[in-house]
Amino acid sequence: MENFEPVIIAFCCHYCAYTAADMAGSQRLPYPANVKIIRIPCSGKVDALHIIKAFENGADGVYVAGCLEGDCHFKNGNEKAARRITYVRNYLEEIGIESERLMMVTMSAGMGYRFAQTATEITEKIRKLGPSPIKIAIAQ
Amino acid sequence: MITAERKPLDELIEYVKPFKRILLLGCNECVTVCAAGGRKEVGLLASGLQMALLKSGSNIEIQQHTLERQCDPEYVEELVPMIDGTEAILSMACGCGVQQLAMRFKNLPVFPALNTKFMGASERQGVWAERCQGCGDCVLGITGGICPIARCAKQLMNGPCGGSTTGKCEISEDVDCVWQLIWDRLKSLGQEDRYVDIMPAKDWRSGGGSGPRKIIREDLAE
Known part of the structure; x- marks a missing residue:
C-alpha cells in the first residue's frame, strides 16, 4: 500500500488524556490527524470488545490513554485497563495481528505536550509497522 | 458454577x-x-x-x-x-x-x-477454583464445610498424607493441604472430635463409578 496513512484509534480517559488533548490544542501543539480520539469515562471502561472491533473495522493501531499510576479518578481503572491490554495483546497474537499495534499509555490532564508527543510517536511506530494484516487481507 | x-x-x-x-x-x-x-x-x-x-x-x-x-x-x-x-x-x-x-x-x-x-467457586475477581466433584454423597457436613474430594489430590477421607508440610500440599506450594484447612476449621468450630471419627471407604458408585448418572423427580418428570 503506497502512501500509507495509518488509522489509529485512541481511547482517551475524560479525566486525563482527553483533557490533555484539549491542552495540546490550547497550546497550539500539532499532532497527526491519523489519531482518532474516542472519549471514555475511565481507561478501565475500555472493553476488549471495543479494541478488537476497532481492529476488525480497519484500525492499524489502537492505544488506550489513562491516568498516571496512582492517579485514577476511579481509584484503579487504569491498572485494570493495563491488565486488559495485556490480555488483548495476547489475543491479537493468536489472531495473527502484531501485538505492538496495541498500547497503553498514561498521562495527566496537564500534559498537553506529552499527548501530542505520544500521538506523534505512535503514529510513526504504526507507520513503520505498515497496514494491519486485516486491512491487507480486506484489500486483496 | x-x-x-x-x-x-x-x-x-x-x-x-x-x-x-x-x-x-x-x-x-x-x-x-x-x-x-x-x-x-x-x-x-x-x-x-x-x-x-x-x-x-x-x-x-x-x-x-x-x-x-x-x-x-x-x-x-x-x-x-x-x-x-x-x-x-x-x-x-x-x-x-x-x-x-x-x-x-x-x-x-x-x-x-x-x-x-x-465445578468451582470464585476466589476473587478473575480467579476460579475447584470446589466440588459431584461425588453424589456430600461429606461437607462432617469435614467442616471443606471438601477433601475436590481439594485433596489423593481424595483422602481420613486426614492428611505425609506430603502435607506447613499447611501445603506436596504437589505445589500454591495448593493448601485440605486436611490442614479442615482441621483448622473444625478446631475453630470446637468440633475436633469430628476429626477422629473414621470415615468408611467411600462408595464411588454415586460419583459416576457405575456409569452416567441421572436424577428423576417423579413429581416433575413428564
Whole structure:
C-alpha cells in the first residue's frame, strides 16, 4: 500500500488524556490527524470488545490513554485497563495481528505536550509497522 | 458454577473452516459468569475468528446468538427459526450445552469452543477454583464445610498424607493441604472430635463409578 496513512484509534480517559488533548490544542501543539480520539469515562471502561472491533473495522493501531499510576479518578481503572491490554495483546497474537499495534499509555490532564508527543510517536511506530494484516487481507 | 476456558483459536479455525455459514452460540449461565462463553465472549470470538480467517483468505458468515441456557431443551428450541442456512454450530457453552445442541439438531455438526474445566467457586475477581466433584454423597457436613474430594489430590477421607508440610500440599506450594484447612476449621468450630471419627471407604458408585448418572423427580418428570 503506497502512501500509507495509518488509522489509529485512541481511547482517551475524560479525566486525563482527553483533557490533555484539549491542552495540546490550547497550546497550539500539532499532532497527526491519523489519531482518532474516542472519549471514555475511565481507561478501565475500555472493553476488549471495543479494541478488537476497532481492529476488525480497519484500525492499524489502537492505544488506550489513562491516568498516571496512582492517579485514577476511579481509584484503579487504569491498572485494570493495563491488565486488559495485556490480555488483548495476547489475543491479537493468536489472531495473527502484531501485538505492538496495541498500547497503553498514561498521562495527566496537564500534559498537553506529552499527548501530542505520544500521538506523534505512535503514529510513526504504526507507520513503520505498515497496514494491519486485516486491512491487507480486506484489500486483496 | 461450571467453569470453562476458550480453546485455542487455531483449533476452532480447524473446526469451522470447511463451512460457509456458522452459528456461534453463547450461554448466559455459568460460562458467562466465568467470562468464557457469554455474549461478550461470543462477540470477541466472532471478531477474532473473522479476522483470522480473513488473513488465511477464507470468509465465513458468523451469526452470533446467546441463549439463556444451552442445557435446557426449551431454550435450545428458540434456535429453530434462526437455524435455517446454518451449516454448523460452534457452541460456547459447557459440554452439557454442546451435547444438548447435538441431540436436538441431528443433521448439524456441533463443535465445542470451550474446554469445560470443573465445578468451582470464585476466589476473587478473575480467579476460579475447584470446589466440588459431584461425588453424589456430600461429606461437607462432617469435614467442616471443606471438601477433601475436590481439594485433596489423593481424595483422602481420613486426614492428611505425609506430603502435607506447613499447611501445603506436596504437589505445589500454591495448593493448601485440605486436611490442614479442615482441621483448622473444625478446631475453630470446637468440633475436633469430628476429626477422629473414621470415615468408611467411600462408595464411588454415586460419583459416576457405575456409569452416567441421572436424577428423576417423579413429581416433575413428564
